[in-house]
Amino acid sequence: MQNPNFSDESNQRSRQLLEKNAFEDISEKIIAVILFACALVSVLTTFGIVIIIFQETFGFFQEVSFAQFFLDTKWTPLFAERHFGVWPLMAGTFLTTAIAMAVAIPLGLSSAIYLSEYAQPKVAAILRPAVELLAGIPTVVYGYFALLFVTPLLRNIVPLEIFNALSAGLMMGVMITPTVGSISLDAIRAVPQSLREGAYALGITKLESIFRIVLPAALSGIIASIILGISRAVGETMTVLIAAGQQPKLTINFAESVETMTAYMAQISGGDSPRGSLNFKTLYAVGAVLFLLTLALNIVSHWIANRFKEKYE
Template identity: 85%
Template sequence: MQNYTSQDDPYLLPRQSLDKDISEDISERIVGAILFACALVSVLTTFGIVIIIFQETFGFFQEVSFAQFFLDTKWTPLFAERHFGIWPLINGTFLTTAIAMSVAIPLGLCSAIYLSEYAQPKVAAVLRPAVELLAGVPTVVYGYFALLFLTPLLRNFIPLEIFNSLSAGVMMGIMITPTVGSISLDAIKSVPRSLREGAYALGITKLETIFKVVLPAALSGIIASIILGISRAVGETMTVLIAAGLQPKLTISFAESIATMTAYMAQISGGDSPRGSLNFKTLYAVGAVLFVITLSLNIVSYWIANRYKEKYE
């Protein structure tokens, strides 16, 4: 009886090769299962957070009506005369956010334009990590820097309270600049070189090319970076807690002390309010509003990035 080998029959796979393919297939399946489990943990964690927040929020609204929460203009849940109007906290949050973005947008966008269009490669390689290093500074450091340095400095020129939204907003803007600048820089760099060369061929100057060709082409990424920066500003805690104070009020004055949603949540989280009490439940009610705001901003950012994305061959 004649024995066949792989050399005699090219269509006969060696057993070792077949075992290797089976082993690789099993390894791929195991790795895929592990990655799926990691993704599932993230999704389940998100759902768990949402369920807990809105479960406690439901308990809050069993004791406080929607009218008291959304129509009242005072927020004093810790006082003897209680008011649960959320608008002073929303006002403080968006006031500091507006100040922060008025600083972060020009600084971030100008730094992105410079690093992309004007800086030499060696200079850009040094400056970009230096700018992004600002994102690694703890926010509590920004808060104390605003309180102990920026506020006394600004009070030499502007009448400000010790705790005020201006110092907190300016410091938040510096903190958010790397977020806006980094994403905007990637969006500007993704614009094809051919568009710039076409503009130069028509006799347009470099500055005109940037503002009339490059920035419009990268607009979706720039807008997405701005909205993500707003989300970061809305969710910032320690900087506003230290520099802006804890006085919820409806005001547009940047010189006064205000309170944000995150600052109030940090105050309640200190442990002075017993678990299950109405004061404790306000933590989740405010957290639910903050969650809805940041989720809406992220959805808008995702929609804009996809709706106005420019595709080039």
């Protein structure tokens, strides 16, 4: 004969288990709703930014033609004789970015190779946070360091203007090095150790295995890190605003003062141009070009990462 006390205890446990499962289901649904709301806020914020940028840009092109914006070689919207050619701003942006990547790529890639292939684990555990610490320094500090230290030092070697593209580009390169180095390091460490051991078994030296086996296997991640570094350099503001100057010129001379797209946007956003004026709308027109440029770089980075990604089992 079944014990009635045992039956009551079993039913009570079953009810408690059902209540616990129901509570967990409700909790998971609430968490899912909260996470969805957070993701939705991010998406809506992005759409809002895009809509505002292109809405004001449309108003700008109601007063300025595409030919004036994309074919003119002068940018003087704040002068009496107005020109709206965006190429001088783009030239300054590309010039400082090229200098920055000429510094960041070899430094970042070399540091990634050393930390992954040569450094002892204890040394790597110390050096990697030290290198990444460079990314935490405020960009305004880089700008003033370039203006007050790097430029006077370089002027003893080469003739430079006080504000120049070279100093700004060099400091941007140091600033972007952690971005290139950190992502490249992760890509290199993702290469299976068996590939290295196979190369050593064939009599290949460590240096040869790095350049013939490891780096080609990690190529997609390395290229993605470089393109993300370029995106960071293109969107940098304070360093170029302080060290590169505010003289839009269609030039490739790194010794001259130039103005980048972000520096011009910072200049206009200072409040000197009335809201709704043509000068104010140039802020959004330049911002739209910068947005499309950065978007294109991110798309290329994503495509390269998927196209050349190596899969190992």
